[in-house]
Amino acid sequence: METLDQIFVLAKHWLVARVPEPLAWLATILLSIGPLITVFASCFAITTIVERKALGRIQNRFGPNRVGPFGLLQPLADGLKMLIKEDLVPAQADKVVHLLAPFALVVPAWLTFSVLPFGRNMTVIDLDAGLLFFFAVGASSELAVFMAGWSSRNKYALMGAMRGIAQMISYEVPLVLSTVAVVMSVGSLSLPSIVEAQSAYVFGMPTWHVFTPWGLSGFILFLIAGAAEANRAPFDLPEAESEIIAGYLTEYSGFKYALFFMGEYLGLFAITGMGITLFLGGWTAPVSFLATTPSWFWFFAKFGAIIALFIWVRGTVPRLRMDQLMKFAWKFLVPLTLVNLVVAAFWHFSGTWQFPGAIFARWLLGAGFIGGAYVTLGRALHTNQFPPRVYAYAE
């Protein structure tokens, strides 16, 4: 079991030992990056087919079913098609920036994976400030969106880029604030040590952060803000096809479009992996008697579950309006994340309570506080009449 858990680490060490000494450093780097890219590129391919199938199922149609058995080879066909498609660049476009934009999105998206712990001892680089690295690199995707929208010389592209930047900047605030609660309770920005902090078991049950009042609300807030940060439905306004064609992707075709597409999915994967690491115990098993199963298995099991949740949400929740989107971020999510910080502090300091039933009292108080804030905010922001429709970005 121990070997199975560490099989990838052992395989890497075995392979590095076979390489001549002067090139060992290169082999170490390549053997860390190579599997990462392979695994998540396949995840991307699998997710596209699963998503199209699931959306088809939700919308009462078949989905792709022509290529290969059950249409399973569809991602392969899509990729091949993208590769051999003509790469159209508008005559007026800023050629250099237009070319660089997809790379400016994909490269940071790959970089974010380097700090995520995929299993026991399976972090590519264990940075002291890994969480900060994740958000610092993730923040540069806004610039890629701007580059794409601006360089296309297309009004719809520019509108999409402006929407995208406004949305990403707004939702970055609740996204980062919801992770601060975890940092506060663990006392570290290093992701492997955040996972270690959740790896204990009490009565056979895990001590994941999601099983605390602040963790539960923080996880939900993180998922909402993360979906918006990754331009994921119902927050996919930057590329709302019913309003602005495809937003900043309008003037992209062929493999550049595929790169953008991949970059967005990689962003979603990275957010999912981060959510698992922060709140769902990373690679730890959900019950103590399963703790001997390989750690990477649990990471990818949780990963699949959260991705399935995102697909489900995409199939069921309608797209927001731009003013609703901004209001939701600034008036609802940000105050709730701040309240969540207070609840996390309360949970931390009430950990010394000794009387019988203290855990229930802590849960009740914490959940009551965050729930009260939720209800109060919801009531305060709710208006019965429909506001006039404002298309702030379409004039």
Add this chain to the structure above:
Amino acid sequence: MRMLSDIPIAFLMIAAVTLVSAVCAMSLRNLVHCGLCLVLTFVGLAATYLHLSAEFVGFAQVLVYVGAVAILIVFTILLTRNAEVTLSPVSQSSLVGLGIAIAVCGSLVLPLVTSPSLRRLPAQSLAPDAQVQRIGEKLMAQYVIPLEALALVLTAAMIGAVVIAMRDDPERNDPSPSPQNQKDTGSVSNSPAGTALNSSSSTSSSQRP
């Protein structure tokens, strides 16, 4: 004095990227290109910090400058004018330019080299003790007043921005801007970006009663 060959090659590469992008940032004609080059300079600086194993400073540099300041610059360029500059420089004479450059550079370098903190540094370079935890403890204990003062200044700046962006006449309630003459890409961007700035203030102030 160290020879050029003693300097690590990584530093040379980072320095080259930073300097070339900085030169591009001030010499290119298109302002958006200048902004993007400036971003590359910021990234180069962050890489320098990382090279000096100051992890936290490097990541904070990327987070703040690439994630926020660059976007701010880009928004500012699009909001205020066309990306293509038609203004001619103040003076065509290269001598005047050189004089100004030397004056600015001197006024920046002089305090640095005469600073007493430079003499306090140890002769050999130490690994910087810049752990995130240590920085946090310092910020929250020793430097808490400067930190709070900075936060106050930033909040004041933000309130100022909201006040400037707020609509003046109370008659109009809809936050959509008046139609502007849209001639080229530069002024097209005015309308969406203008509402982007307004949207935070107008949704709070000028929504229905």
